[in-house]
Amino acid sequence: MFGFEGTRQTALHLSWFAFFLTFVAWFNMAPFNTTLMIVLEFSQAQIDTLMICNLVLTLPARIFIGGLADYFGPRKVFSGLLVFASLICFQFALATTFEECVFSRLMMGIVGGGFVVGIKMISDHFPDREMGLAQGIYAGWGNFGSAAAIFSLPLIADNFPLETGWRVAVVCSGIACLVGAMAYWKWAEDIFMPHKQFLSFSGFSIEISSRKDFILQTVLLAFIYAGLILVVWKLEASTHPIIHTNIAWILSAGLLFLFGANIRKCYRVNKDSLNGRPRWEYSFSQVAILSLAYALTFGSELAIVSIYPEWLQTIFGLTVVGAGVAGSSYAFLNLFTRPFGGWIAGRWGRKKMLFVFVLGGMLATFAMSQVSNDWPLPVVLLLALTCGIFLQGGNGANFASVPLIRKELTGKLAGLVGAYGNLGAIIFLSVWSVTGAKGFFLTLSGFAAIVLFAVIFLEGERK
Incomplete structure (x- = not known):
């Protein structure tokens, strides 16, 4: 699983690294929220708007890109998406107005749809018994791109004047995407699927039963x-x-x-x-339940990663670099928690473990709603890590199930479930902009209770 000696292993490592680069690009604004407020004189409301814009087009993009991956193959789609990401990075680095930043963040939301391409690639290469761990490694290590952006980009920017440092860091993320595109095109291999002759590219439409x-x-x-x-x-x-x-x-x-x-x-x-006369027999209700679960687990992750450095700066008065380092610890967990969630779900039962992860996330987010500046910083960081373990483990358990519903339609089904992750993030960030931290975390906890009930009706294993 961890070597490069076989086609499967090569596909896994190339895919998680390509996904990693898309997340570096997608989150290359998050560590510079306060910097943009100083350099470009943006207000807090404008920063909140940009955070929403960063997620908007990912909703339709994940379904659309999933269909592209099913039909044209992951190699072509991922390579092209990375080239597109590099161009948007360069445009954002040159932005001088709020409108230009809005455009770049809207376009960058399309890059966030790249997640489903790797899900398709891994699904094609790995057998069912290894699916949970493989998908967990792919998504967990790829998701670390958000932590890498929050942690490393401020360090790059810190070597330059405030006005230009963030631009240099963003350009570096674009160059990395361009190099990654060339590597994926050269070494990634698609698997011929005999069912492809029955597929047609139908945009946002998903075949049902x-x-x-x-x-x-x-x-x-x-x-x-x-x-x-x-x-x-x-x-x-x-x-x-x-x-x-x-x-x-x-x-x-x-x-x-x-x-x-x-x-x-x-x-x-x-x-x-x-x-x-259905061509594909499967239960779409399972897709609906997993979509709700992913709206919670991944939607909360995107939202928390977006606001966490700013939240730490506001409550504890940390510097941009300090908040970036501390805030990246939440996303850093993905290296371990998402693969662990996929592995343990495949070993102990997907339904059972998803229930446990959602329950833990519900309790942890409720506890985070009670945080104030009277709390010791180490306790808050430990609580955030606990929250991350449950919710990110839930991501792994979720996508241990999605590719097993109907493998021929993995791209589109993963796209729909993934789109709900972004829908959750948009709703949660909207709540953040209206209610602040307390209402934000209470909303997460309340929605987790609803998801917990829905998971009861999830099938334990594919029939």
Whole structure:
């Protein structure tokens, strides 16, 4: 699993490193929130808006990119995505206005969809018995890119004047993505799948098995589009709005039209299934449950990584570098917790362990809602690490199950589940901007209670 002697191992390590680079690029703004407030004179409201923009297009991108990976193969898609990431890094480094930063963070949200490409690659190369650990290593080590960005980019920037240091650090992340794209194109190998002749690229539409599943897919997609509409109105209602009210109405109407077109396309793609002749037999309700679980486990991770350095600076008065180092400890756990979550879920039962991880996350986030500046910093850091162990372990347990639902559709199913992770992050960050830390962590804990109930109906193993 850890060597390079076989095609599977090579695919695993190239994929997690490519994913790692996309996360470095995706989170290359997080350690510089306060720097941007000083250098570019952004307000707190503008920083909150940029954090939301960083997640917006990841919602549709994960489903769309998952379909691309199913149809064109992970090698082409991941290589192209890394080139795109490098170009957006360079654009962000040159940004001088709020509008230019908004554009770069919106485009960078597409890069966040790269997660599902590696899920497809690993699913094609590894057998079911090794799936949990392999997916855990891929996602856990790749997710460490967020911690690497928070930890290393301020250290690079610290060697230059405040006005230019953050730009140099962002350019470095773009160069790394460009090198990673060339390496993935040269050494990664796609696996020929005999079912590919039955696949067609159908955008955001997912093949299902029954009328009930069609209704459930419609509901899940409705929440995705609702999340996008929420972001539109957040951009309109911010202290420094970048969208006029009339434009917001036009965009909302456009998204509703796209939703209707999406459902119509889903109907056409699944016409045979709705008439009792499904091509792929599987339970879509399992996808729905895992989507809710991932909205909690990964959505909370994205949100906490985005606000954690700023939160530590505000409560304990840490410097940018100090908060970055301390804050990166939360994401650093992914190196171990996500592979552990996938491994133990495959060994002791996916449903059982996901339940345990969600329960622990519910209790830990409730405890974090009680934190104040009277608490000792080491205790707060230890509590955050405990929270990370449960929620990030839940990520591993979740994606130990997703590739086993229907391997031929892994890209799209992983894309939908992954999109809900970002939807959760958008909602949680919206709560943060309105209520602050206490309401933020209480919301996480309350949603965890809902997910805990849903996991009861999850199938333990694929039938």
